[in-house]
Amino acid sequence: MLDDSLKGQLKAYLARVSVSLELVATLDASETAAEMRGLLEDIAAQTDKIALRFDGADARAPSFEIRRAGESHGVRFAGLPMGHEFTSLVLALLQTGGHPPKVEPEVVEQIKALPGEYHFETYFSQSCQNCPDVVQALNLLAILNPRITHTAIDGAAFQFEVEGRKIMAVPAVFLNGAEFGSGRMSLEEILAKLDTGAAAREAEKLNAKGVFDVLVVGAGPAGSASAIYAARKGIATGILAERFGGQVLDTVAIENFISVQHTEGAKLASALEAHTREYGVDIMKGFKAEKIVPPAQPGGLFEVQVAGGGALQAKSLVLSPGARWRQMNVPGEAEYRNKGVAYCPHCDGPLFKGKRVAVIGGGNSGVEAAIDLAGIVSHVTLIEFDSQLRADAVLQAKLRSLPNAEIIVSARSTEVHGDGEKVVGLSYEDRTNGEIKRLELEGIFVQIGLVPNTEWLKGTVALTPRGEIEIDARGETSVSGIFAAGDATTVPYKQIIIAAGEGAKAALSAFDYLIRQPQAEAKAA
Structure with missing residues (x-):
């Protein structure tokens, strides 16, 4: 065996x-x-x-x-x-x-x-x-x-x-x-x-912690790089996150992280956490930040409030909340999530063996998903809003060569249909003539990109209309003392290696900010 x-x-x-x-x-x-x-x-x-x-x-x-x-x-x-x-x-x-x-x-x-x-x-x-x-x-x-x-x-x-x-x-x-x-x-x-009773006990533990010189919110590649670079400066560093690894955990194969020929998301996330721990960073997992209270006066302390109770104080912040799968936001999607509406073809694809499915999205992720699913399901239909696919030409050619795959462009998904227990169909609008059409199927895999996890930051730092955190060349936000990095920011090209580099830059900028504050001498938390 x-x-x-x-x-x-x-x-x-x-x-x-x-x-x-x-x-x-x-x-x-x-x-x-x-x-x-x-x-x-x-x-x-x-x-x-x-x-x-x-x-x-x-x-x-x-x-x-x-x-x-x-x-x-x-x-x-x-x-x-x-x-x-x-x-x-x-x-x-x-x-x-x-x-x-x-x-x-x-x-x-x-x-x-x-x-x-x-x-x-x-x-x-x-x-x-x-x-x-x-x-x-x-x-x-x-x-x-x-x-x-x-x-x-x-x-x-x-x-x-x-x-x-x-x-x-x-x-x-x-x-x-x-x-x-x-x-x-x-x-x-x-x-x-x-x-x-765990939530109350954890809130007490957070409240009892000392002041951090740098508190990183989010533990993906950007957050872990920020924490490592800050800790290497010998300052009190903490990292707060719901899970360590962020979106990397949902990535199967990684082949473009320079010097690492091939790895998997879970392995990279584990390595990031192990590396971060080596520097004595206070890692706080299982917590969701819900509000930032700015200092009462310049150079004062930021307070990060956590869902379920508890708060942390820090002299500077690095925000790296990452992003999540974008949803179609059509009737029936929420009702039938995990009942036929899925977002991870690698995870859930085998459950649709021999069935009919659709993939929403014509970028690389969507076309790759359709190719993978074609080897499992009886038929896969790729639906793209634009008039042409956006995926790499080699991927498009592979998909078009598959006998059980169909491509529909200029199509806007309008409704997910179900029988009360599971998905049974999908309606879409033919954007060339406005006609509403319906596909009979059992599964829908949504692959239309990411949306930044920044709703909780509205009114705290400047955000773009798309919800991205606006940062300058040094990674600083519209609020002095708050820096940001990774997929939730305005930096183009959402890639692991770019997020890691931006995280390091944000930490170095935070350190530079601290040493220029009269009251910001480093001391242990």
Whole structure:
């Protein structure tokens, strides 16, 4: 099942297992079960710490459970945890086997102290780059707390469950049989939903923090670069964000980050966080900034208020809130989001196998999505508002060569249709004659660009009509002491490497601002 190179890497990882484990499999006569047997045999062959059993009696087959020898509690995978989920499998083996997780001690104690019983099920697809964060977080909960169970389910292997539960987007999480959440969720976000007292405790922690010399809001490439460059100056630096990595986490392949020939979004985000931590930056994840209170007088302190309570103070700010997928804003879109309306073809595409779908948007992202989907679905229709596609010529040629792909230009999407449970069609206006036409389909993938996350900044700093933060050549905003960088600003070309460079520039500008303030001598927070 695994090639020799992967076996070698796995053997090196499993050397860290200090507790004897059992892999308990429940197999059937399917081809997937045969592959699972091969995978488990390859894993067990890499260390004498793992015993393999085929006497499982789980309701789902094929499946297997990872548990400590002599215990009846563990984490379970139904279907094959390959593709993006192979990392989740390796981490589950290591953490169940006694290797400490990379989370703060207080988080471990918070997990162990959760009251009640929680039985989680997560549906994933092997091509989903958003799923591993959720699977790994819930696996960790189950490993640390015996009152919590978790089963990670490959939707492609259990299509009847996916259809029965009307799942049209992954990751899809169920708690005790009821819907719990959909889409990427961090460990902090999951704990906040389970631990109702966590918000108040976190607000108290924020309020107790000292004054930062530089506080960065947002933790994508721009934010992490800002934090690193500020911290390297020896000044008190903090970074506040809902999740570390930002939009990078939703990127599959990255091949234009200079000196890195190829990487994936999740890997780059992890590397950015690790690099930031090396410099002692106070990283505050799981928080959403909602308001900035400017100083009462020039050179005073900025206050950043956080949703749910709590506030931070800083002598200067670097704003890097990033951007999110732009929506069509037509009737039915919100109602059928995650019920046929999707924004990540790599994540949700496998759920539409053999079905008819549309892709909205004729840029590179839209055409690439249509090409990818054409290999999975029965038919894909690309809809572009303009009279011609905007994607690279090579991509257009590839799409036009596919027998199950159709291109419609000069079309304005007007309405998403559904039957109350799922998408059944899409209406659009033919802009050449005003005629309204309708496509019968089961999925709509929206790929029409990004919108900056700056609504909360209206009235604080100058924004363009498109919502971008106006900055000068030094990254300074319309407010002295507030700088900005990344995709939420007026800097052209929204690229990872550009955001990182702009983040570094903003931090250097903030430092220059600080040293020119009489009261801005650096001191520890």
